[in-house]
Amino acid sequence: MKKKMISVLVTAVMVLSLMGCGGGDSGKASEAASENGETGESKPEEESGDSKESEGELMNAEDIVVCFANKGQNAWLEQQSVGVQEACEDLGLPEPTVVYADTQENAESQVQAIEDFMSLGANVIIIDPISADVVKQALQNAKDQGVIVIDTDSVGGLDDVTYCSIGLDEYTASYEGAEKFCQDYLQEGDGVVIVAGNQGDTNGENRLKGMTEACEANGIEVLGSQYTDWSAAMTTTVMEDFITSYGDEIKGVLVPSDDMGMGAITALEQAGMMGDVKMMGYGGFQVALDAIADGKMSMTVGMHPYDCGYQAVENAVNILTKGEYPEEHFIDVGTDLITTENYTEFEGF
Numbered sequence: 333m334k335k336k337m338i339s340v341l342v343t344a345v346m347v348l349s350l351m352g353c354g355g356g357d358s359g360k361a362s363e364a365a366s367e368n369g370e371t372g373e374s375k376p377e378e379e380s381g382d383s384k385e386s387e388g389e390l391m392n393a394e395d396i397v398v399c400f401a402n403k404g405q406n407a408w409l410e411q412q413s414v415g416v417q418e419a420c421e422d423l424g425l426p427e428p429t430v431v432y433a434d435t436q437e438n439a440e441s442q443v444q445a446i447e448d449f450m451s452l453g454a455n456v457i458i459i460d461p462i463s464a465d466v467v468k469q470a471l472q473n474a475k476d477q478g479v480i481v482i483d484t485d486s487v488g489g490l491d492d493v494t495y496c497s498i499g500l501d502e503y504t505a506s507y508e509g510a511e512k513f514c515q516d517y518l519q520e521g522d523g524v525v526i527v528a529g530n531q532g533d534t535n536g537e538n539r540l541k542g543m544t545e546a547c548e549a550n551g552i553e554v555l556g557s558q559y560t561d562w563s564a565a566m567t568t569t570v571m572e573d574f575i576t577s578y579g580d581e582i583k584g585v586l587v588p589s590d591d592m593g594m595g596a597i598t599a600l601e602q603a604g605m606m607g608d609v610k611m612m613g614y615g616g617f618q619v620a621l622d623a624i625a626d627g628k629m630s631m632t633v634g635m636h637p638y639d640c641g642y643q644a645v646e647n648a649v650n651i652l653t654k655g656e657y658p659e660e661h662f663i664d665v666g667t668d669l670i671t672t673e674n675y676t677e678f679e680g681f
Contacts (some may be wrong), residue, residue: 391652398428398645399449401459404436406591407681408615408637412460412484415641423649436562439466446470456480456648464489480648484640487534496647496658498640502535505667506542509633510586511550512669513612517630520551524584525574527567527592528559539588555581560592567595575603584610590617590632597628616670618680624672634668634678
């Protein structure tokens with residue numbers, strides 16, 4: 333994030349529209365299943381028959397077809413797409429196909445996207461999975477046909493079908509962010525509320541766990557927590573309920589997404605509590621940096637979505653053109669803790 337984030341290239345995308353090499357196929361939506369699994373450190377199974385080490389099997393960059401299944405649309409997720417697109421351009425690949433799920437509950441739509449990618453002759457499938465359980469078999473089918481499969485912004489569940497996983501340790505990032513929030517902006521014994529993402533979503537659960545355990549370890553009382561399905565509007569409603577239940581006992585609010593933080597700010601402003609409550613966000617959105625500048629948010633955990641997309645393409649190209657595999661299965665792109673003291677050093681997205 334310390335480098336200037338590239339402006340989002342896609343300003344309006346139809347639900348599951350295919351861009352780039354694929355044309356206009358669409359995926360079909362259905363209810364998502366919850367994903368489970370833990371970050372793996374195992375190396376890719378080069379003995380499985382997918383190795384491209386023999387010179388005759390290596391590809392030229394200009395022949396590599398890259399497809400990316402993104403799990404939704406917001407500023408953060410679109411930066412992953414920008415990373416994929418710009419890596420393809422920089423490395424001499426054709427323009428990639430990018431598919432956006434209409435909501436972060438439509439895991440089945442990603443299965444359809446994977447099937448569409450295969451019909452386009454994909455050599456590389458990159459996916460930010462809504463549910464590892466739902467998409468796993470479709471990805472295995474693609475891998476069995478020689479496709480390089482890489483996941484981003486994920487924490488396990490697909491390690492045996494992907495060549496690498498690029499993202500961050502969500503639990504550790506959340507814990508370290510919440511620890512700094514507690515130590516720098518709260519006092520021992522203060523009460524906080526924690527808003528969560530989707531129940532059962534691995535990333536969301538790890539963020540909730542990290543925040544909760546960091547607060548408890550630093551003498552901060554967790555008054556309550558509630559899932560809001562990553563929705564800013566639902567966060568406003570839940571925050572109103574928290575205010576009704578706990579009132580001025582609330583000294584801090586922790587949210588797993590900066591978008592959701594905006595919903596919490598709305599409720600706090602309506603209750604006249606904005607000046608008395610500290611807030612920690614997550615993501616590094618420009619709206620969070622603006623909120624920090626305006627005194628409405630204390631800090632946010634800045635992530636690197638662009639790097640997730642870019643490095644996914646880089647690793648796939650290394651495999652297909654050089655026969656070089658990642659040394660570690662999980663590649664951590666890291667985070668920045670953006671606070672009231674250093675926010676001017678960063679640009680959001």
